[in-house]
Amino acid sequence: MPARILIVDDELSMREFLAILLEGEGYQVDQAECAEDALDSMAQVKFDLVISDVSMPGLNGIQLLSRIKSQTPETAVLMITAFSTAEQAVEAMKLGAYDYIGKPFKVEEVKVLVAKALAQKTLVQENQRLKAEVQERFSFSGLVGKSKQMREVYDLISKVADSMANVLILGESGTGKELAAKAIHYNSPRRDRSFLAVNCGAIPETLIESELFGHTKGSFTGAIADRPGLFEQAEGGTLFLDEIGEVPLQLQAKLLRVLQEREFRRVGGSSSLKADVRIVAASNRNLEEQVGEGTFREDLFYRLNVVQVRMPALRERAEDILPLVEHFYKKYALWSGSGDMVTPDAAAALLNYPFPGNVRELENLVERCVVLGSRVITLECLPPKVRNFVPVSTPLDPVDIPPEGMDLQGYLDTLESRLLVQALEKSGGVKKKAAALLGMTFRSFRYRLAKFGMDDE
Template sequence: MLKSDAHILVVDDEESMREFLSIMLKREGYGVNVASDGAQALELLKENNYDLVISDIQMPRLGGFELLAQVMSRTPETAMIMITAFSSTEQAVEAMKQGAYDYITKPFKNEEIRLIVKNALERKLLKQENQELKKELGRRYSFGNLIGKSRSMQQVYDLIAKVAASRANILVTGESGTGKELVARALHYNSDRHEAPFVPINCGAIPENLLESELFGHEKGSFTGAIQQKQGLFEVANGGTLFLDEIGELPAMMQVKLLRVLQEREVRRVGGTRDIPVDVRVVAATNKDLEGEVASGTFREDLFYRLNVIRLALPPLRERRDDIPLLIEHFYQKLTGKKELHVSEKAMRRLLDYGWPGNIRELENIVERCLVLGQGEELSEDCLPANLVADSAGTEGQLSQIPDTGLDIDAYLGTIEKDILLKALDKTGGVRKKAAELLGISFRSIRYRLAKFGIEADGDEE
């Protein structure tokens, strides 16, 4: 939620407090109205929609508790923060039990208010997004975004239908761009957990020193910058599904801690002393060969077996070419709202012959490119990128069948992987970070892959 889009109501019988909060919040970019008590606040609530109400507890005419009850009954999506004196924190805790998001005790620090307001608005946005997703449940995630008539995709649909209602952890495997998060969402929204949150996190995108706090939360003062208590994503996902993308990038120490959570079904916040029970179904995803990682000692075997209760393997696009016309229609409709796109015979031949190293994500980007560069409602060969035309021209017959003498599949796939890495580095001037973004993988992943082939990159940036 952009600050300019957020509308806040400040309710306090002290004029100085109203002015102070109004000035500070407006400087932060929020839209602000003020009320001198709960009764005046109710009048404003009838006329305006507020994302957040900050209210004192002790006020004449209509106090904070009565206002909270009215807000929760009229517009439960509105977040509320209560203001109280230090000696009345028990009242504030009681207010949170009745639906308030958080409380602030007087005297308070400006930075504390800013952070609590920011978190309250972010939580409201997350709740709103979840509600919107639930409304679209039947349309979007009943396999609707998983497009394909190929036998391999029909097998994926069948397996999702069988295991969606299970409590078992699931490991989704497949190359980058094959739609692993779509599968995780389909599993969640077709399970009895669909009313609870679906919470995704990319394990390779968060610095190692912050990952534990993100997953398990932290207590106030547990480290520098921890100015208030924070729930981890396991707690946020309680009752629902936690999607751990790029699980193969999880550092060794975090693997140990995640294993404990999966075994005990409880978390302990950083700096905390008590264990918090959680009911979370974990769906993990990776584009790595985790068995190979286990064999090499970089991924814990016991954690692998905890995650790999049910394996759901997604086929790469090159192994389901019959689905390409369907996917093109789907992306065209998604991008334009129109149903029919004519694809020239030459363009379709190129698309069917191409190797698709970026899988479905790459195909969607190409459809979007052609809509920008093409003419009208036709996808022609002229709008296809040069590398696709060149690669598809040399793809036919590259491996039409397995030789009678056999095939070393690891060596063959290694050759292809190395070639793709070198092309990505060449395209990005040797900068590994940009090459990783180009290939849809994490920086840690491309560093590992390059080291595997002994490839050095110049001009790098961390």
């Protein structure tokens, strides 16, 4: 759709000249002979650009500019006059005019200015749209669910977001800890500044200090230039430290200093830098147990644990499973139709399955169905471990074999995967303890986790 332009000038010849010129460039052009008529037109039509003379009977162009910017600030305005002065130019620019040119002007000059003014308006609108989209996505819509457990999470995030308090988010892998951290950031006064995330367990121990605090040139082999770390890059914003339980003890002491003193030094640096950064940390480990084992500093734990947010496992909020399926199906299939997205038998299987990988596993499952071309989520598109899942509490002896037969291996696989999940639950996620509960070696336990695609979870 072509951009719509309003030309405001008390001279008919000038209006018609500009109209012919701009219509020839493909724009849709309207005319007004005074500011009052222009305002009447703008009350009925949304214009992308207004080109206005300065000297007109009644309201002049500067007064019209002021009215436009107060009523529709997104409208671009270009001022034209035969009596150009520096004072007028400064006043027009202060009031928000895109530019100011004097008569007589060159045709090409007008074409270029109009194109630039419209391009800038489009860019501003796009930035505003993206900003609104980001804030909407991470306000609370990124966290889906209306269960009691999730309502408690939303309530806690709302209360803590405006403060500078450190937040510790705990929960199993795949429960949405980073989404919760983003919700805290985008509901806080720091929403217009950076949100940076780092997985502390994914960075080699020799590099994590440099990654967080930066380094100076020559501080170690390969440091060919000064480099800011994440604390500098997140200045004024939020730094999300995921898997904080993986941080080495030596670095924990330096993190504690940042939290206490709000300052740090680059690796190899001699001067302290201020750290205006909010810290949100997360872990799928039991940090209190790590404190007792001596692998996590107690003072750092209490510094991080000012406010604790616990993300519930998906099996604890089964009522959110189907709304999550709908959310992910719309995301991956760009679905905009009506009706059910999940068949009844598929819904029953999804509600029966414990989802050891939590929301992340469910999202991957829905994406898989979309990739396989399912118009709705059916039982056939679900992975075998989901559609064949049998709860451990189901009696095993005697086994009713249906007339058509049964998949014995599938039955045994689902039983084995459920026992693996239970062992992990009872051991608090500690795999060595879970292996001991099942009377097997750690290596054998890891092999079985990998067999069922549960190794990362």
